[in-house]
Amino acid sequence: MSDILMNDAISSKGAASGAKNDVLVDVRNLKKHFTKGTDIWGRSKDVLKAVDGVSFQIRRGETFGLVGESGSGKSTVGRCLIRLYDYTAGEVLFDGTDISKLGDKQLKPYRRRIQTIFQDPYSSLNPGMNVLDLIGEPMNIHGLHKSGEERKESVGALLERVGLKREHMYRYAHEFSGGQRQRISIARALSVRPDFVVCDEPISALDVSVQAQVINMLEDLQAEFGLTYLFIAHDLSMVRHISDRIGVMYGGRLVEVADSDELYENPLHPYTKALLSSIPIPDPRAARTSSPLIYDPRGAAAGGDQELKEVSPGHYVAGY
Amino acid sequence: MTEQLLTVDNLRVSFHTRAGENQAVRSVSFRVGAGDTLGIVGESGSGKSVTAKAIMDLIAAPGEVLGGEIRFRGESLRGLPQKKWRQLRGNRIAMVFQDPMTSLNPVKTIGYQIAEVLRRHKGLGKEAALKESVNMLRKVGINEPERRVHQYPHEFSGGMRQRVMIAMALSCDPELLIADEPTTALDVTIQAQLLDLLTQLKQQSDTAIVLITHDLGVVAKVCTRVVVMYAGMVMEEGTVEDIFYRTGHPYTQGLLRSLPQRGGANRERLVPIEGSPPDLIDPEPGCPFRERCPYAFEKCGELPPMLETEGDGHRSLCWLLEGGKRTLAQALEERGEAAR
Incomplete structure (x- = not known):
């Protein structure tokens, strides 16, 4: 089945550089500012600096948590990486190519290789399309299959891979539960054999008992197809579980990047400390003795330098 | 009281x-x-x-x-x-x-x-x-x-x-x-x-x-x-310690185990509860969790009463706890089953 879903020949065909190195996604000083309004001459009067100078790298096959x-x-970082937004400044190198400057046509092969899973499986699936069309649409766009039969076969295989049944092909999104819909979203993202998947809060709309199912599946698929994930979430215990490395963002900037165990055991930035101390611990004895720290951004800003510095191998902190 | x-x-x-x-x-x-x-x-x-x-x-x-x-x-x-x-x-x-x-x-x-x-x-x-x-x-x-x-x-x-x-x-x-x-x-x-x-x-x-x-x-x-x-019914009730440390119901156990474990061994695979909750339009009789329960047996086709579980005022809706006040883990041990 795996040859239907993913093969190396196709997955690397789109690479312009063909350079084989360790880093798949290289984000360099990315900025995305939104103008909140314009005055009567059309000049922007209020700028929201959603992302204000973020740099990090994602290695091939790893899961980077944000x-x-x-x-x-x-x-916003996630949306910049899939080029839903144009950037205000900075560049994103995907497999060695700067995708920030590419036009629609040049971008198309990258659109296939970079896929995304959104948070809300209720609003991210078109209610007017059946599952076959939902999963088959990206395949059509990228012209992966010559015949309808071939496409149907491949959709069926994908459905089985994500724990649904072939018979579900002619059903519509509203007939599925939240967890099942998220499986459909995952199948849709995988339908074009991507290299890199941006998972934007993929489990936060799901029930606790179903979250673990989806996380396990994401891990299996990653191992099977060699996927690289950007995993964006606010559930910190789940992020630790799934990520190899984690970046902590505050106010549009990265304040700390480290291997996940290192980050949780040895947080250095005061915001990271506050964030980690706020995780509700599902254990009454431990929960009652812990008390959350409070982060005061004013004190930290006075520290001046907000650049990330490497304080120990692989552990970067801002203004430390 | x-x-x-x-x-x-x-x-x-x-x-x-x-x-x-x-x-x-x-x-x-x-x-x-x-x-x-x-x-x-x-x-x-x-x-x-x-x-x-x-x-x-x-x-x-x-x-x-x-x-x-x-x-x-x-x-x-x-x-x-x-x-x-x-x-x-x-x-x-x-x-x-x-x-x-x-x-x-x-x-x-x-x-x-x-x-x-x-x-x-x-x-x-x-x-x-x-x-x-x-x-x-x-x-x-x-x-x-x-x-x-x-x-x-x-x-x-x-x-x-x-x-x-x-x-x-x-x-x-x-x-x-x-x-x-x-x-x-x-x-x-x-x-x-x-x-x-x-x-x-x-x-x-x-x-x-x-x-x-x-x-x-x-x-x-x-x-x-x-x-x-769960599914419109109370599965278990007790003090917070009862629920976390003397768990009585397989559903509660499933919920607790589906969370990532804290501490070093975070790469351990999660243990999800398979399946999804039942449809509450015309639900089937019996224990509502039995479709997803790893320990379900014939008796689960019949709805159990709330049974006394180890602890103070601790009760669970599960046939496994029939015949004496104890936790789920103890009941499973008696039956010679390992926790699944």
């Missing part, structure tokens, strides 16, 4:  | 939909003692919010309370005339909803909205009520309450608005506060602050709290007693 509170810019 | 503040017995609520009767709550019973913090845990669709709304008499068509008894300080709440409800609701029983963005009136100042509660229920004058609002805002940790009281909801952040909701709910010193997912829409750092606030306020007054949540971490932090709901 955490932060709402408004920290983590989802 | 503490005095029972609220007792719910055999509550049944259905929603009449086009597809049929959705039995959202089928036989739910629990009690809340004065000063308790009861957590109601469950997934979406388990009936926890519907239960809360039924207690507050807020079930509207197509929903209907089909049966059961709800008593507050011994007095039946079912069929209470609206006039009496208006004296009770917001005064002796208060409620905080999940979404602080939609539960405040956007065109009235924060101060006006808190004062409104005080004027209506405590008969305070305009001046006095506004003064008291300032006090309440200070109590829930809002800086510069004298200035903030004249602001509108859009000038407050999500966490601040939820503090306002709590201030409003607590302004009349209610005997019971029902909080329906009060921190779900908020960031973890803000959530932690609010939970701390609730715990603090709890120590200052003897308001009992019913906290509805899907987050076991939140339960562990603030609750004294817990009710675990």
